[in-house]
Amino acid sequence: MASIPLWIARLRLALDSKFQRALCILRQYVMHIIHAEQKRQCEQQQQRVAKPKTLIASMVAAAENDRLETDSSKASLSPTELFDEVSLSMVAGFETTSTVLSWFFFLMSKYPDVQAKIKEELYRHGLTSDAILTPEDLDELVYMECVMKEILRYAPITAGIVRQATRDDVINDIIVKKGDIFLIATQNMHRDPRYWKIDPMKFLPERFLDEDKHPTPYAYMPFGGGHRACIGQDLALFEFKIAITRLMQRITIEDAGNEANNSGGFIQRITCFPKHVAVRVYMDSDAKLPA
Structure with a gap:
């Protein structure tokens, strides 16, 4: 099937002011969650607490562990990649659930x-x-x-x-x-x-x-x-x-x-x-x- 070239799709989103405002709000919210989790883990680092129990906590911990990894051949998650992973998990879980619940009703x-x-x-x-x-x-x-x-x-x-x-x-x-x-x-x-x-x-x-x-x-x-x-x-x-x-x-x-x-x-x-x-x-x- 024919598809719209990727650069055209990206240009359209870049020029869509409503989309950009929504993306800005999402980015601020997700980064707030990530920074709060990073702060929490940093404060509890000396307490030898149990392993992370949430998906976001696991992602933040994994990114930090990779960053501290001495093996330079192992690439760590960049802040942008961490943001993308957390955002995807939130949207994928919420959007599908809200849709299926509507069909349920x-x-x-x-x-x-x-x-x-x-x-x-x-x-x-x-x-x-x-x-x-x-x-x-x-x-x-x-x-x-x-x-x-x-x-x-x-x-x-x-x-x-x-x-x-x-x-x-x-x-x-x-x-x-x-x-x-x-x-x-x-x-x-x-x-x-x-x-x-x-x-x-x-x-x-x-x-x-x-x-x-x-x-x-x-x-x-x-x-x-x-x-x-x-x-x-x-x-x-x-x-x-x-x-x-x-x-x-x-x-x-x-x-x-x-x-x-x-x-x-x-x-x-x-x-x-x-x-x-x-x-x-x-x-x-x-x-x-x-x-």
């Missing part, structure tokens, strides 16, 4: 039976609204895991994944030149009947309990694949599971389509964000939990 309004099964599973494991969640509790929520996977299959975060050919090749009689750009259509793969045993056009979380529990490799790639897969996927999935657990402990989502447009569709931003969503949210009470 839309799809739960369309499939109340799925919503009811989530609530029943929470009740069965004693996870009421005042329960303290633990990683072990989240691991027990098998059906919720299936719902998460099905949302990511049915409404993938991005319309496609871009890759560049590293060498000349021929694929199905199509000549590929080194440097050619490809768009791997994620949604097409996720709904291709050749790769799914149960009708892929249906929203059915139960598919991941049985027939489609182990999809064909690379037919299911909500976060991409290989060593170029989304760096924030683990953070995004963890945030997503906690968020929908807390939501389903407290609210019920209904379709408000009679009053507004709740037809779905999507807008391509950084991610594929739902376009027409109109839902009604009710607060639950303990009396509404399954008997």
